Amino acid sequence: MSKQKVIVLAVRNQGLSVADAARRYGVSRRWVHELLRREATGGIAAVEPRSKRPLSNPRRTDDVVTARILALRQELQTAGLDAGPVTIAWHLERENLPAPSTSTIRRILHAAHLITPEPKKRPRTSLHRFEAHQPNETWQSDFTHWPLADGTDTEILNFLDDHSRYLLACTAYRPVTVIAVVTTFLTAAAEYGLPASTLTDNGMVYTTRLAGGKGGRNAFEHQLHTLGITQKNGSPSHPQTQGKIERFHQTLKKWLDGQPRAHTLEDLNEQLGKFRHIYNHERPHRALDRRTPATAYTATPKAEPVGARQGDHWRQRIDRVDRFGKLTLRHAGRLHHIGIGRAHAGKHILMLIHDTDVIISDTATATGEIIRELTIDPDRDYQSRQRKTPRS
Missing domain, CATH: 1.10.10 (Arc Repressor Mutant, subunit A)
Incomplete structure:
Protein backbone atom coordinates (compact mmCIF):
# COMPACT_ATOMS: atom_id res chain seq x y z
CA MET A 1 0.00 0.00 0.00
CA SER A 2 1.35 3.45 -0.86
CA LYS A 3 2.21 6.04 1.78
CA GLN A 4 -0.53 8.34 0.41
CA LYS A 5 -3.19 5.68 1.02
CA VAL A 6 -1.92 5.05 4.57
CA ILE A 7 -2.18 8.78 5.41
CA VAL A 8 -5.77 9.04 4.10
CA LEU A 9 -6.92 5.86 5.91
CA ALA A 10 -5.26 7.03 9.15
CA VAL A 11 -7.33 10.21 9.04
CA ARG A 12 -10.60 8.67 7.78
CA ASN A 13 -10.62 5.37 9.67
CA GLN A 14 -8.39 5.89 12.69
CA GLY A 15 -9.53 9.41 13.57
CA LEU A 16 -6.11 11.10 13.39
CA SER A 17 -6.19 14.84 12.97
CA VAL A 18 -4.54 16.42 9.94
CA ALA A 19 -1.78 17.82 12.18
CA ASP A 20 -1.16 14.43 13.84
CA ALA A 21 -1.05 12.61 10.47
CA ALA A 22 1.37 15.18 9.05
CA ARG A 23 3.64 14.87 12.08
CA ARG A 24 3.56 11.05 12.16
CA TYR A 25 4.31 10.55 8.45
CA GLY A 26 6.70 13.46 8.01
CA VAL A 27 4.70 15.49 5.48
CA SER A 28 3.14 18.94 5.51
CA ARG A 29 -0.42 19.55 6.62
CA ARG A 30 -1.03 21.09 3.22
CA TRP A 31 -0.15 17.78 1.57
CA VAL A 32 -2.52 15.86 3.89
CA HIS A 33 -5.34 18.26 2.97
CA GLU A 34 -4.55 17.72 -0.75
CA LEU A 35 -4.73 13.92 -0.35
CA LEU A 36 -8.05 14.17 1.48
CA ARG A 37 -9.38 16.39 -1.31
CA ARG A 38 -8.37 13.89 -3.97
CA GLU A 39 -9.97 11.03 -2.02
CA ALA A 40 -13.19 12.98 -1.61
CA THR A 41 -13.52 13.70 -5.34
CA GLY A 42 -12.07 10.56 -6.89
CA GLY A 43 -12.06 7.83 -4.29
CA ILE A 44 -9.15 6.13 -2.60
CA ALA A 45 -7.52 5.27 -5.96
CA ALA A 46 -7.12 8.98 -6.71
CA VAL A 47 -4.49 9.41 -4.02
CA GLU A 48 -2.00 7.04 -5.72
CA PRO A 49 1.26 8.63 -6.93
CA ARG A 50 0.84 10.44 -10.23
CA SER A 51 3.24 10.59 -13.19
CA LYS A 52 5.69 13.48 -13.05
CA ARG A 53 5.72 13.68 -16.79
CA PRO A 54 4.84 17.22 -17.97
CA LEU A 55 1.49 17.64 -19.69
CA SER A 56 3.25 19.07 -22.75
CA ASN A 57 6.75 19.04 -24.22
CA PRO A 58 7.69 21.88 -26.57
CA ARG A 59 10.63 19.80 -27.87
CA ARG A 60 8.52 16.77 -28.73
CA THR A 61 9.03 15.64 -32.34
CA ASP A 62 6.11 16.61 -34.55
CA ALA A 112 9.01 1.42 -33.72
CA HIS A 113 11.19 -1.74 -33.49
CA LEU A 114 12.97 -0.83 -36.74
CA ILE A 115 16.53 -1.25 -35.44
CA THR A 116 18.10 -4.66 -35.00
CA PRO A 117 20.92 -4.66 -32.42
CA GLU A 118 24.28 -5.54 -33.99
CA PRO A 119 27.10 -7.48 -32.35
CA LYS A 120 29.83 -5.45 -30.73
CA LYS A 121 32.41 -4.22 -33.21
CA ARG A 122 36.04 -3.34 -32.88
CA PRO A 123 36.26 0.10 -31.18
CA ARG A 124 36.93 2.96 -33.56
CA THR A 125 39.76 4.20 -31.37
CA SER A 126 41.75 1.09 -32.31
CA LEU A 127 41.60 1.90 -36.03
CA HIS A 128 44.17 3.97 -37.92
CA ARG A 129 42.44 5.82 -40.74
CA PHE A 130 44.38 7.20 -43.66
CA GLU A 131 42.80 9.70 -46.01
CA ALA A 132 44.21 11.71 -48.89
CA HIS A 133 44.19 15.47 -48.28
CA GLN A 134 43.02 16.44 -51.78
CA PRO A 135 40.77 15.06 -54.50
CA ASN A 136 42.77 13.11 -57.12
CA GLU A 137 45.62 12.63 -54.65
CA THR A 138 44.91 8.89 -54.62
CA TRP A 139 42.46 6.75 -56.58
CA GLN A 140 41.62 3.36 -55.10
CA SER A 141 40.59 0.58 -57.46
CA ASP A 142 39.30 -2.97 -57.11
CA PHE A 143 36.63 -5.21 -58.60
CA THR A 144 33.98 -7.46 -57.12
CA HIS A 145 31.78 -10.29 -58.44
CA TRP A 146 28.06 -10.04 -59.17
CA PRO A 147 25.81 -12.69 -60.86
CA LEU A 148 23.29 -11.99 -63.62
CA ALA A 149 19.76 -13.38 -63.47
CA ASP A 150 20.83 -16.67 -65.08
CA GLY A 151 23.75 -17.08 -62.66
CA THR A 152 26.42 -15.86 -65.09
CA ASP A 153 29.27 -14.30 -63.12
CA THR A 154 30.37 -10.73 -63.88
CA GLU A 155 33.08 -8.55 -62.39
CA ILE A 156 32.39 -4.92 -61.50
CA LEU A 157 35.46 -2.67 -61.76
CA ASN A 158 35.46 0.47 -59.61
CA PHE A 159 37.68 3.53 -59.22
CA LEU A 160 37.07 5.57 -56.04
CA ASP A 161 38.65 8.87 -55.02
CA ASP A 162 40.27 8.34 -51.63
CA HIS A 163 39.69 11.87 -50.30
CA SER A 164 36.02 12.37 -51.24
CA ARG A 165 34.78 8.78 -51.86
CA TYR A 166 33.64 10.07 -55.26
CA LEU A 167 32.86 7.10 -57.52
CA LEU A 168 34.85 7.86 -60.66
CA ALA A 169 34.01 4.67 -62.55
CA CYS A 170 31.76 1.66 -61.97
CA THR A 171 31.61 -0.75 -64.91
CA ALA A 172 30.80 -4.45 -65.26
CA TYR A 173 32.95 -6.75 -67.41
CA ARG A 174 33.09 -10.47 -68.11
CA PRO A 175 35.82 -10.68 -66.92
CA VAL A 176 37.96 -7.70 -65.81
CA THR A 177 41.26 -7.70 -67.74
CA VAL A 178 44.30 -5.46 -67.78
CA ILE A 179 42.92 -3.79 -70.90
CA ALA A 180 39.61 -3.15 -69.12
CA VAL A 181 41.52 -1.55 -66.23
CA VAL A 182 43.57 0.65 -68.57
CA THR A 183 40.63 1.79 -70.70
CA THR A 184 38.42 2.47 -67.65
CA PHE A 185 41.24 4.39 -65.99
CA LEU A 186 41.92 6.53 -69.05
CA THR A 187 38.21 7.24 -69.56
CA ALA A 188 37.96 8.46 -65.95
CA ALA A 189 41.19 10.46 -66.30
CA ALA A 190 39.87 12.16 -69.43
CA GLU A 191 36.85 13.37 -67.43
CA TYR A 192 38.40 14.13 -64.04
CA GLY A 193 42.10 14.65 -64.70
CA LEU A 194 44.98 12.38 -63.76
CA PRO A 195 45.47 11.28 -60.14
CA ALA A 196 48.78 11.79 -58.39
CA SER A 197 48.75 8.14 -57.30
CA THR A 198 46.74 4.92 -57.37
CA LEU A 199 46.19 2.34 -54.63
CA THR A 200 45.22 -1.24 -55.47
CA ASP A 201 45.79 -4.79 -54.31
CA ASN A 202 48.30 -7.08 -56.01
CA GLY A 203 45.99 -8.63 -58.58
CA MET A 204 47.60 -9.38 -61.94
CA VAL A 205 45.35 -6.83 -63.66
CA TYR A 206 47.07 -4.13 -61.57
CA THR A 207 50.64 -5.32 -61.08
CA THR A 208 53.07 -8.12 -61.87
CA ARG A 209 55.37 -7.30 -58.95
CA LEU A 210 54.57 -10.62 -57.24
CA ALA A 211 54.80 -12.67 -60.44
CA GLY A 212 58.44 -13.61 -59.90
CA GLY A 213 59.77 -11.03 -62.34
CA LYS A 214 58.17 -12.67 -65.36
CA GLY A 215 56.99 -10.47 -68.21
CA GLY A 216 57.98 -7.08 -66.81
CA ARG A 217 55.41 -4.38 -66.20
CA ASN A 218 51.85 -4.99 -67.36
CA ALA A 219 49.92 -2.44 -69.42
CA PHE A 220 48.45 -0.66 -66.39
CA GLU A 221 51.80 -0.36 -64.64
CA HIS A 222 53.39 0.82 -67.86
CA GLN A 223 50.67 3.43 -68.38
CA LEU A 224 51.08 4.83 -64.87
CA HIS A 225 54.86 4.95 -65.27
CA THR A 226 54.53 6.77 -68.58
CA LEU A 227 52.13 9.32 -67.08
CA GLY A 228 54.29 9.95 -64.02
CA ILE A 229 51.69 8.56 -61.60
CA THR A 230 52.83 6.93 -58.37
CA GLN A 231 51.57 3.35 -58.07
CA LYS A 232 50.88 2.01 -54.56
CA ASN A 233 49.91 -1.57 -53.75
CA GLY A 234 48.68 -2.99 -50.46
CA SER A 235 50.55 -5.67 -48.58
CA PRO A 236 49.57 -9.22 -49.55
CA SER A 237 46.72 -10.68 -47.43
CA HIS A 238 46.04 -7.27 -45.89
CA PRO A 239 42.82 -5.91 -47.46
CA GLN A 240 42.48 -3.23 -44.76
CA THR A 241 44.86 -1.06 -46.81
CA GLN A 242 42.09 -0.76 -49.42
CA GLY A 243 39.44 -0.47 -46.69
CA LYS A 244 37.44 2.32 -48.32
CA ILE A 245 36.77 0.45 -51.54
CA GLU A 246 36.24 -2.85 -49.70
CA ARG A 247 33.54 -1.13 -47.62
CA PHE A 248 32.16 0.48 -50.78
CA HIS A 249 31.55 -2.97 -52.28
CA GLN A 250 29.17 -3.72 -49.40
CA THR A 251 27.20 -0.55 -50.18
CA LEU A 252 27.11 -1.40 -53.89
CA LYS A 253 25.89 -4.96 -53.35
CA LYS A 254 23.28 -3.89 -50.82
CA TRP A 255 21.83 -1.52 -53.43
CA LEU A 256 21.97 -4.13 -56.20
CA ASP A 257 20.13 -6.58 -53.93
CA GLY A 258 17.23 -4.13 -53.89
CA GLN A 259 17.00 -3.99 -57.70
CA PRO A 260 15.57 -6.48 -60.23
CA ARG A 261 18.34 -8.88 -61.21
CA ALA A 262 19.94 -7.79 -64.51
CA HIS A 263 19.65 -10.27 -67.41
CA THR A 264 22.54 -8.95 -69.52
CA LEU A 265 25.81 -7.12 -69.03
CA GLU A 266 24.24 -4.06 -70.68
CA ASP A 267 21.32 -4.13 -68.21
CA LEU A 268 23.75 -4.37 -65.30
CA ASN A 269 25.83 -1.43 -66.55
CA GLU A 270 22.64 0.62 -66.89
CA GLN A 271 21.86 -0.14 -63.23
CA LEU A 272 25.42 0.76 -62.23
CA GLY A 273 25.11 4.12 -63.99
CA LYS A 274 22.00 4.87 -61.92
CA PHE A 275 23.74 3.75 -58.74
CA ARG A 276 26.76 5.92 -59.48
CA HIS A 277 24.57 9.03 -59.69
CA ILE A 278 22.75 8.18 -56.45
CA TYR A 279 25.99 7.38 -54.62
CA ASN A 280 27.76 10.56 -55.75
CA HIS A 281 24.91 13.08 -55.58
CA GLU A 282 22.03 11.77 -53.44
CA ARG A 283 23.65 9.85 -50.59
CA PRO A 284 25.35 11.66 -47.69
CA HIS A 285 28.46 10.00 -46.34
CA ARG A 286 29.06 9.77 -42.59
CA ALA A 287 32.84 10.09 -42.98
CA LEU A 288 32.30 13.29 -45.00
CA ASP A 289 30.32 15.08 -42.27
CA ARG A 290 27.01 14.32 -44.02
CA ARG A 291 28.17 15.72 -47.35
CA THR A 292 27.78 13.86 -50.61
CA PRO A 293 30.93 12.62 -52.40
CA ALA A 294 30.23 15.06 -55.26
CA THR A 295 30.22 18.00 -52.82
CA ALA A 296 33.45 16.84 -51.18
CA TYR A 297 35.14 16.17 -54.53
CA THR A 298 34.51 19.70 -55.83
CA ALA A 299 35.16 21.53 -52.54
CA THR A 300 38.96 21.75 -52.76
CA PRO A 301 41.60 21.98 -55.51
CA LYS A 302 42.64 18.69 -57.09
CA ALA A 303 46.07 17.12 -56.83
CA GLU A 304 48.10 16.33 -59.95
CA PRO A 305 51.05 14.09 -60.73
CA VAL A 306 54.16 16.25 -60.98
CA GLY A 307 55.12 16.86 -64.60
CA ALA A 308 52.58 14.39 -65.96
CA ARG A 309 50.78 14.70 -69.27
CA GLN A 310 47.09 15.08 -68.53
CA GLY A 311 44.63 12.36 -69.47
CA ASP A 312 42.55 14.31 -71.97
CA HIS A 313 45.51 14.27 -74.41
CA TRP A 314 45.49 10.49 -74.47
CA ARG A 315 43.35 8.43 -76.80
CA GLN A 316 42.90 4.69 -77.13
CA ARG A 317 41.93 2.30 -79.87
CA ILE A 318 41.20 -1.41 -80.10
CA ASP A 319 42.40 -2.86 -83.42
CA ARG A 320 43.48 -6.10 -85.04
CA VAL A 321 46.86 -6.82 -86.59
CA ASP A 322 46.42 -7.64 -90.30
CA ARG A 323 47.76 -10.79 -91.95
CA PHE A 324 50.97 -8.98 -92.89
CA GLY A 325 51.68 -8.08 -89.25
CA LYS A 326 50.82 -4.38 -89.62
CA LEU A 327 48.49 -1.76 -88.11
CA THR A 328 47.38 1.63 -89.40
CA LEU A 329 47.13 4.89 -87.46
CA ARG A 330 46.14 8.34 -88.68
CA HIS A 331 48.19 11.22 -87.28
CA ALA A 332 47.82 14.88 -88.28
CA GLY A 333 45.61 13.83 -91.19
CA ARG A 334 48.16 11.37 -92.60
CA LEU A 335 47.78 7.56 -92.49
CA HIS A 336 50.78 5.68 -91.16
CA HIS A 337 51.46 1.92 -91.25
CA ILE A 338 53.06 0.37 -88.17
CA GLY A 339 55.04 -2.84 -88.32
CA ILE A 340 54.22 -5.36 -85.58
CA GLY A 341 55.46 -8.62 -87.07
CA ARG A 342 53.76 -11.56 -88.77
CA ALA A 343 53.97 -13.55 -85.53
CA HIS A 344 51.23 -11.25 -84.17
CA ALA A 345 48.96 -11.45 -87.24
CA GLY A 346 45.28 -11.63 -86.27
CA LYS A 347 45.81 -10.50 -82.68
CA HIS A 348 43.50 -7.97 -81.07
CA ILE A 349 45.54 -5.14 -79.60
CA LEU A 350 45.09 -1.93 -77.62
CA MET A 351 46.82 1.23 -78.86
CA LEU A 352 47.39 4.02 -76.34
CA ILE A 353 48.32 7.21 -78.19
CA HIS A 354 49.70 10.50 -76.88
CA ASP A 355 50.62 12.88 -79.71
CA THR A 356 53.29 10.85 -81.55
CA ASP A 357 53.96 8.36 -78.74
CA VAL A 358 52.23 4.97 -79.13
CA ILE A 359 52.10 1.96 -76.78
CA ILE A 360 50.69 -1.27 -78.24
CA SER A 361 49.47 -4.07 -75.91
CA ASP A 362 48.15 -7.58 -76.50
CA THR A 363 44.54 -7.77 -75.23
CA ALA A 364 44.62 -11.58 -75.08
CA THR A 365 47.27 -11.92 -72.38
CA ALA A 366 46.47 -11.78 -68.66
CA THR A 367 48.92 -8.93 -68.06
CA GLY A 368 48.32 -6.97 -71.28
CA GLU A 369 51.82 -7.65 -72.62
CA ILE A 370 53.46 -4.68 -74.33
CA ILE A 371 54.09 -5.68 -77.98
CA ARG A 372 55.70 -2.46 -79.15
CA GLU A 373 56.41 1.13 -78.17
CA LEU A 374 57.26 3.74 -80.76
CA THR A 375 57.29 7.42 -81.60
CA ILE A 376 55.66 8.16 -84.95
CA ASP A 377 57.96 9.68 -87.54
CA PRO A 378 55.57 12.08 -89.30
CA ASP A 379 57.77 12.03 -92.45
CA ARG A 380 57.42 8.26 -92.98
CA ASP A 381 54.36 6.33 -94.09
CA TYR A 382 55.76 3.04 -92.76
CA GLN A 383 56.98 2.81 -89.17
CA SER A 384 59.26 -0.21 -89.26
CA ARG A 385 59.98 -2.32 -86.19
CA GLN A 386 63.66 -1.41 -86.38
CA ARG A 387 63.02 2.36 -86.10
CA LYS A 388 61.43 3.40 -82.81
CA THR A 389 62.23 7.11 -82.89
CA PRO A 390 62.20 9.72 -85.67
CA ARG A 391 65.40 10.44 -87.51
CA SER A 392 67.20 13.55 -86.29
Missing part, protein backbone atom coordinates in the same frame (compact mmCIF):
# COMPACT_ATOMS: atom_id res chain seq x y z
CA ASP A 63 3.85 13.74 -35.62
CA VAL A 64 4.39 14.63 -39.29
CA VAL A 65 8.17 14.46 -38.88
CA THR A 66 7.94 11.19 -36.95
CA ALA A 67 5.80 9.64 -39.68
CA ARG A 68 8.26 10.83 -42.34
CA ILE A 69 11.21 9.36 -40.39
CA LEU A 70 9.53 5.95 -40.33
CA ALA A 71 8.58 6.24 -44.03
CA LEU A 72 12.13 7.23 -45.03
CA ARG A 73 13.53 4.27 -43.13
CA GLN A 74 11.36 1.94 -45.18
CA GLU A 75 11.95 3.71 -48.51
CA LEU A 76 15.75 3.78 -48.14
CA GLN A 77 15.97 0.16 -47.00
CA THR A 78 13.76 -0.97 -49.91
CA ALA A 79 16.03 0.91 -52.32
CA GLY A 80 19.10 -0.81 -50.84
CA LEU A 81 20.51 2.47 -49.51
CA ASP A 82 21.84 3.42 -46.11
CA ALA A 83 18.89 4.14 -43.78
CA GLY A 84 20.65 5.21 -40.59
CA PRO A 85 19.77 8.30 -38.50
CA VAL A 86 22.42 10.48 -40.20
CA THR A 87 21.07 9.71 -43.67
CA ILE A 88 17.45 10.16 -42.58
CA ALA A 89 18.29 13.58 -41.06
CA TRP A 90 19.96 14.60 -44.33
CA HIS A 91 16.87 13.67 -46.35
CA LEU A 92 14.58 15.55 -43.92
CA GLU A 93 16.64 18.70 -44.42
CA ARG A 94 16.45 18.30 -48.21
CA GLU A 95 12.65 18.10 -47.87
CA ASN A 96 12.61 21.29 -45.73
CA LEU A 97 11.37 19.39 -42.67
CA PRO A 98 12.82 20.11 -39.21
CA ALA A 99 15.39 17.38 -38.62
CA PRO A 100 15.67 16.18 -35.00
CA SER A 101 19.04 15.15 -33.62
CA THR A 102 20.34 11.78 -34.76
CA SER A 103 19.87 10.42 -31.23
CA THR A 104 16.18 11.42 -31.36
CA ILE A 105 15.78 9.73 -34.76
CA ARG A 106 17.43 6.63 -33.35
CA ARG A 107 14.99 6.61 -30.39
CA ILE A 108 12.04 6.92 -32.78
CA LEU A 109 13.32 3.97 -34.83
CA HIS A 110 13.93 1.93 -31.67
CA ALA A 111 10.41 2.66 -30.41
